[in-house]
Amino acid sequence: MTPQEACNLANALDGSGDQKVKAFLLAASAREIQAFIHCLDMQRRDYYREMARAALDIRLAEDAEITTRRIVWLTVGLLIFTVALFAVEVRAVFFPQNPNTGAHQIQSSQHEQIFIPIVTNR
Numbered sequence: 001m002t003p004q005e006a007c008n009l010a011n012a013l014d015g016s017g018d019q020k021v022k023a024f025l026l027a028a029s030a031r032e033i034q035a036f037i038h039c040l041d042m043q044r045r046d047y048y049r050e051m052a053r054a055a056l057d058i059r060l061a062e063d064a065e066i067t068t069r070r071i072v073w074l075t076v077g078l079l080i081f082t083v084a085l086f087a088v089e090v091r092a093v094f095f096p097q098n099p100n101t102g103a104h105q106i107q108s109s110q111h112e113q114i115f116i117p118i119v120t121n122r
Contacts, residue, residue, distance in 0.1 A: 003035035021048060025051060036052055
């Protein structure tokens with residue numbers, strides 16, 4: 001059922017579509033509920049408007065809970081990757097693979113010469 005169809009049932013004077021409107025509000029997304037609220041007749045249907053607002057609040061709370069769970073799991077994943085990266089760095093600093101290439105053990109000898117090219121503008 002579309003929001004417009006539910007709205008037409010809610011705006012009907014006989015109230016015959018009450019169960020269908022309630023079923024729509026239980027199954028509809030937040031955008032559909034909002035569209036339903038906007039097309040309701042202002043004077044006659046305060047009952048449906050309040051019911052739709054409650055359904056919209058519940059739907060938004062459920063969506064926020066799902067988003068929060070995703071953020072929590074992504075944060076846990078980032079924390080795990082950070083700990084793993086820290087462990088790799090600690091291992092690389094304190095336990096180098098080749099002891100001759102460790103940064104603290106490289107020594108320059110007197111026989112090595114460093115050549116730095118001179119760049120001139122001519």
